[in-house]
Amino acid sequence: MDDRKLEVLRAIVEDYVATQEPVGSKAVSQRHALGVSAATVRNDMAYLEEAGYIQQPHTSAGRIPTAKGYRLFVDRLGKIKPLSAAERRAVHRFLSEAIDLDDVVTRTVRLLAQLTHQVAVVQYPSLNRSSVRHLELVSLTPTRLMLVMITDTGRVEQRYVEVPAELTEDDVLDLRRLVNEQLQGKALADAPRIIAGLAGLARPELRATASALARVLLESVVARTEERVAVAGAANLTRNGNFFAGSLRPILEALEEEVVLMQLLGRADSNALLTVRIGDENEVADFREATVVTAGYGPGSVVGHMGVLGPTRMDYPGTIAAVRAVARYVSEILEQNR
Amino acid sequence: MDDRKLEVLRAIVEDYVATQEPVGSKAVSQRHALGVSAATVRNDMAYLEEAGYIQQPHTSAGRIPTAKGYRLFVDRLGKIKPLSAAERRAVHRFLSEAIDLDDVVTRTVRLLAQLTHQVAVVQYPSLNRSSVRHLELVSLTPTRLMLVMITDTGRVEQRYVEVPAELTEDDVLDLRRLVNEQLQGKALADAPRIIAGLAGLARPELRATASALARVLLESVVARTEERVAVAGAANLTRNGNFFAGSLRPILEALEEEVVLMQLLGRADSNALLTVRIGDENEVADFREATVVTAGYGPGSVVGHMGVLGPTRMDYPGTIAAVRAVARYVSEILEQNR
DNA sequence: CACTGGCACTCCTGGACAGGGAGTGCCAAA
DNA sequence: TTTGGCACTCCCTGTCCAGGAGTGCCAGTG
Secondary structure, eight states: OOHHHHHHHHHHHHHHHHHOSOBOHHHHHHHSOOSSOHHHHHHHHHHHHHTTSEEOSSTTSOBEEOHHHHHHIIIIIOOOOOOOHHHHHHHHHHHHTOOSHHHHHHHHHHHHHHHHTSEEEEEOOOSTTOBEEEEEEEEEETTEEEEEEEETTSOEEEEEEEOSSOOOHHHHHHHHHHHHHHHTTOBTTTHHHHHHTHHHHSOGGGHHHHHHHHHHHHHHHHTTTTOOEEEEOGGGGGHHHHOSSSOSHHHHHHHTOHHHHHHHHHTTTSOOSEEEEEGGGOSSGGGTTEEEEEEEEOSSSOOEEEEEEEESSSOHHHHHHHHHHHHHHHHHHHHHTO | OOHHHHHHHHHHHHHHHHHOSOBOHHHHHHHSOOSSOHHHHHHHHHHHHHTTSEEOSSTTSOBEEOHHHHHHIIIIIOOOOOOOHHHHHHHHHHHHTOOSHHHHHHHHHHHHHHHHTSEEEEEOOOSTTOBEEEEEEEEEETTEEEEEEEETTSOEEEEEEEOSSOOOHHHHHHHHHHHHHHHTTOBTTTHHHHHHTHHHHSOGGGHHHHHHHHHHHHHHHHTTTTOOEEEEOGGGGGHHHHOSSSOSHHHHHHHTOHHHHHHHHHTTTSOOSEEEEEGGGOSSGGGTTEEEEEEEEOSSSOOEEEEEEEESSSOHHHHHHHHHHHHHHHHHHHHHTO
């Protein structure tokens, strides 16, 4: 494949992204300094179409890139355009004002939506890869406890525990000491094993209570694990004239399904720094017309993913840069809070 | 105003809500057993239009209700149609499976969206009207604490506290005892006053630390107070053919602005059990074409509001019934968790 | 051999226009 | 007060036509 043909493809992608209209040979030869005439561009375009990189919505219309064309653009042509210094400062400032972990996630998702003008999705740090920092037991009534678990990513989970017998202050202290001794510093992935043996270690008269506690602990470790996601920027779906072929309906519905969102982000179990899934490359049926750009984040190892969802005709260099930059800053912040 | 005229208005509202098309005199006289001819209905319609209850999109079209018409319908004509027994059971079951307060809110908002086929908004229980049940201090590093506040509505707030001096275990115990002694059981509304005096009560060598702690406490009591809202069912905006005149854009944007949502729900500072704001009655400009049905909820006193947002041409009896029923169940659940 | 200008062809788009239909307002009669 | 009749208005749909943009192909040129 010719160098010039690649340039023609780039021109088509860039113009189409900018104008949202099929781009013709004349426009390409004029607006991009290729040094050849429109007729030559036409020949190249015929080749590119034959090869499946571009297509015509109908005869006598200009060309638009196919998913395969965008893929080539992303892989070989798109230089990532870094954020401006001002943008970087703004990102940094905004994120460093966060008051707790939830706030970091909330701010991140808004920031991504705003920077990219697209729908942003951020996964809350997965519990799986974090470890227990502290467990707190608070007695509410004699037969009711509140269990609060704090992880090293700063996440807090709380649960009510109904216990079978009345507890004294000392009982609660005992239990608190026990669970902390056993679980503090342990990875959540290992927790279920440890929790299973918990009841056996308690004083005989506290066995029943300890096993009720163990049951709830297990739930809160296992059940809610990496379920939560934050979404922002749904309004951006209406930019550029409702880009999704049909209605917004299925997209808006999918955006409220946590399971779907997890698929969207999560399949990137790869540790790749950044993933771009274009059109058909998406496994989620509703997003076959969309592009998803995701990145992992976390202090050292990856504890979650974030990304944006937009039309295949998106500004790839800009979007990729934004996602990458934000993921890095968030990772830094988590690192500091370690 | 004639009884029959009211019946005509009801017929117009019901048919328009059902079909989404202007309704003509013939349809009214045929489908609703009024026992009069179309010509008579036409006379009544002329009157209703004169009085501002209905209007014509253009000459030679049927009539559609105005906001004033809906208002009359709601006030005088709409018998609320209660949920079916099956629905009530489903609501109860779904809500009682919630595992903590956040989960109650999440489930509630989804439930409302599903029951009403509209956009649902639920305010997290306001901190203002709740009181402190327990404060927990966990030392993370010698100069860093985590503060966890548990309120009697079951809400948990966490914050990091950077302290100026290194703390021993005993120091932390001391501080924990102090803040709990002072704040436990106190209403959050009274908390700022108490917090102000906190530093003065600490041992001299802990003064600086106590005042850092007080500062953070104050923030977490005041700042985040009743800021959070949950939204669900945005996809329902696309039902019935994009009901909002213009694009969905401003609506979707408004739904991501917590401030706007609070206005939407909050203005109902009235303790009215249920509020219906139709069209212009809404103070938020973006929702002038919409109807908002809200209800307060809480154990005994109102601690938050919930509601749905939909087109003025909504199924009022059904929607009102659903909002009322859900608000009641949620209140019951909070009551139990007291 | 690659590039270029010219030309006929295709197909979308928007405006103009007419016919059909639904609904109204008014009037005279019961 | 109600009713049937009738003329009128206006929207909606489909058709037609001209204009425009873009293409493919071909023959000519360096």
